């Protein structure tokens with residue numbers, strides 16, 4: 393990973409614990425204090441079975457987990473200065489591909505019902521609402537549960 397400014401030719405790259413400090417800073421800049429993950433917490437996540445992550449430069453990253461035939465997004469964050477350049481879209485598309493390649497048939501995630509940028513992103517990527525978790529977030533906010541099929545038909549619709 394290099395500077396935070398995303399270069400179009402820099403594709404998503406796998407992340408490892410050695411990137412954790414930078415990823416913690418991106419997370420800190422992206423979420424309210426009570427929802428922030430430290431670099432240590434991210435490094436710990438990367439040791440868990442089925443967990444993988446992708447980053448574009450030091451602009452943004454996604455962490456996901458595959459368990460049996462299902463996958464879930466653990467977190468997604470793009471630096472404020474790097475937003476609206478397609479970084480999250482490219483990260484999510486690569487993540488969906490990897491999850492399908494690891495045998496998952498569906499991807500799930502939770503998103504705050506008040507997080508309109510993320511909801512717009514996920515809608516564009518073909519996610520659909522399948523549930524609601526009331527009081528899911530530390531501040532008491534509700535989470536929508538979204539799902540996207542990872543079948544070849546859904547993948548070609550992107």
Ligand SMILES: CC(C)(COP(=O)(O)OP(=O)(O)OC[C@H]1O[C@@H](n2cnc3c(N)ncnc32)[C@H](O)[C@@H]1OP(=O)(O)O)[C@@H](O)C(=O)NCCC(=O)NCCS
Pocket residue numbers: 422423452468469470471474475476477478479480481482502503504507508509510512513514516
């Ligand atoms: C949500 C987030 C990851 C989007 O990252 P990004 O790199 O800016 O997203 P993209 O540039 O790929 O945006 C793709 C599309 O999503 C939608 N979108 C993204 N940000 C938006 C915003 N602020 N307002 C409205 N729509 C938005 C748009 O449809 C956008 O396409 P467009 O730019 O052609 O209009 C980023 O804003 C972020 O890190 N937010 C804080 C952390 C967070 O909410 N993470 C997700 C938790 S579930």
